[in-house]
């Protein structure tokens with residue numbers, strides 16, 4: 001079964017480092033299609049060249065996210081655009097598993113072999129998110145989740161799980177062609193509910209081990225960059 005992983009990405013000093021780390025991890029995953037969608041008006045040369053050189057099986061898309069209000073999920077429009085692209089182009093040719101992969105998270109390769117066996121939709125715990133050490137399903141009996149754990153929106157969410165903590169089969173996405181992410185704080189929960197899933201019917205995987213971490217990269221201090229450009233009159237190399 002193919003895995004279709006959707007990654008929204010945007011221009012900032014750390015972008016190429018994130019994509020490098022992610023792409024080198026992806027090289028180790030068999031039967032994998034990477035859908036990279038740039039949050040920008042057009043495809044940037046950096047990402048275009050990067051993806052070409054990577055030799056990976058990728059689809060490169062772009063879409064600008066709108067203004068964010070309130071919680072305003074950062075990658076809402078890009079993610080929904082890519083999701084529909086997978087529905088209309090990739091899933092028509094070959095069934096698969098869809099996973100939303102932020103460019104700054106940390107992934108254990110075993111996660112992808114676990115998600116590949118998903119029948120309809122699956123959940124698993126995610127480290128370093130939900131205002132706790134790890135959040136998501138933590139006790140499973142067979143495939144059924146018995147207990148969830150989180151420190152965020154404890155009562156408001158049926159599925160107490162981060163974006164990195166679930167995947168869905170393309171069959172379900174094609175059966176529910178209109179379901180996309182909404183502009184709400186509990187967007188993962190709403191998405192899974194809208195797909196007709198319940199915490200009792202969703203498949204729980206490796207509930208006893210964290211295989212993905214919601215790591216975040218520190219914003220780099222480049223406040224002396226103007227000085228460096230003035231002093232060294234540098235032709236900027238790609239960073």
Ligand code: UGA
Nearest residue numbers: 007008009010039072073074075078101102103104163216
């Ligand atoms: C959390 C969740 O893990 C995301 O899945 C969720 O979409 C996000 O919050 C949100 O609020 O929308 P967090 O670490 O706070 O993630 O967010 P980022 O890692 O900064 O962004 C998530 C993804 O969207 C990344 O792949 C990032 O490159 C991309 N992004 C971020 C954009 O495409 N455009 C932006 O303006 C910001």
Ligand code: MN
Nearest residue numbers: 102104215216
């Ligand atoms: Mn992140």
